[in-house]
Amino acid sequence: MTLRELKLPGDLLPLGNMLVQTFQYPENPEWSIQADEEENISRTIRSLKRVWPLIRIGQLVSKPMRDVLRGYLWEENGQIGAVVIAHRHGSTNTWGIGTVGVLPEFRRRGLARKLLTKTLDLIREKGGKHIVLSVIDRNVPAYSLYKSLGFEHYNSQIEYNLTPPFEGSAAHRPAGYFESKLDRFDWQQRYALAGRITPKSIRQYEPVEPGRYKPPALDRLIDPMMDKLQKRKEHRRVFRIADTIVGHFGYQTLLGSKGTSSIWAQLDPEHADLAPYMLGQALHSVAQLSPTLRVQFSAASWMPALGAAAEELGFTKRLEYHTLGLLL
Helix, strand or coil: CEEEECCCCCCHHHHHHHHHHHCCCCCCHHHCCCHHHHHHHHHHHHHHHHHHHHHHHHHCCCHHHHCCCEEEEEEECCEEEEEEEEEECCCCCEEEEEEEEECHHHCCCCHHHHHHHHHHHHHHHCCCCEEEEEEECCCHHHHHHHHHCCCEEEEEEEEEEECCCCCCCCCCCCCCCEEEECCCCCHHHHHHHHHHHCCHHHHCCCCCCHHHHCCCCCHHHHHHHHHHHHCEEEEEEEEEECCEEEEEEEEEEECCCCCEEEEEEEECHHHHHHHHHHHHHHHHHHHHHCCCCEEEEEEECCCHHHHHHHHHCCCEEEEEEEEEEEEC
């Protein structure tokens, strides 16, 4: 029996297999990793292994790349039974815990608490000040564990699904708005919008800082390589009124018959009339590129117009997440 720190890239493949088994919930099938999501995980892991030599180079000079995947796992007889994976948000002192997983046969042994405690200690050593994570709203054992460690519920997120066939909308843009392509490395515009509209309750745990949005220089090489290796297409657009940025959206899809597509958006709540057009355009583009793939979209509770627009386009609610934060 061993509790040890993650070792990458060697742990990538066994972790991928372990997590697919872990996140299966026969009693709540909508919580489970779906077959098309398994394809996304598999492609990402294979691609990460291919580009890891470049990541190694970046880790020598870049704090965000050094802390892209941190955490601990529990291993018995050569099998990974539990894992906690965390990452630094850019070059800031905010961290996210993205994965807490325990195989069914390893549960009720306190492993999640043990690994979380070690990971929190590691984040403290690395200078972390804010930690965030998400939990499915009906996952009472996990929620109770996080609360007992000091996490506080400060936000909610709804995940939506749309299964083919779908078309999206080519409706006209509302009057007064201007749109243009947003380069994936143009972080300043996304930062400016977030700085203007993010509520104070969110900033307490997720400060809006340049270091969260500005990508490491090596990303300009790694991201296009990941796109090519995964046969992935990404596009972003930004919206303004005069010189004021009021929203942006993006989509990412896998070219082929396997995997999922995803759409994301951020919108000033004062400009709710733009939401149907933004999401309609994103969905229309995805439908042209990958008409057979399921589309995923998440909307924060403080931007309700996006959720309403998604439902108008035919998206259905899959899960609701509570977002919890901890101040160190």
